[in-house]
Amino acid sequence: MRLPRRALLASMASTMTTPTRALVVDSHLHVWSSTSKFAPGKEPPANLGDSVASAEAFAAACKESGVDRALIVQPINYLFDHTYVAGVLTDNKDKYRGMALADPSQPAKAAAEALRAACATAPNLWTGVRFN
Secondary structure, eight states: OOOOHHHHHHHHHHHHHSOOOOOOEEEEEOOOOTTSOOOTTOOOOGGGSHHHHSHHHHHHHHHHHTOOEEEEEOOGGGTTOOHHHHHHHHHTTTTEEEEEEEOTTSOHHHHHHHHHHHHTTSTTTEEEEEEO
């Protein structure tokens, strides 16, 4: 079937002028929950409890704010226990990626092994590492 020239041009013009929404990415955030054990002395302040900092609270804030994707940085609250964040990443593979936390006080080989083990908890969902 052959389209008349005007119909073809009108069709092309409508697709060129249709605005597309840019992907909104939150590039640094932390999530935690009181259901997971915090590192000794690393408990969050009372005003940053589950209603604000849990993965569920963050997902609701994303929906309300139009955030499409996010990079979740391993919080200091758990130090080098990546269990909570790994669970959040695994449950939201299509939306979130993680930034792992390495322990610079360990010898390099031990730190690398610990980091590999942490990242194995959510394969292909950790995209970077920070040292703290």
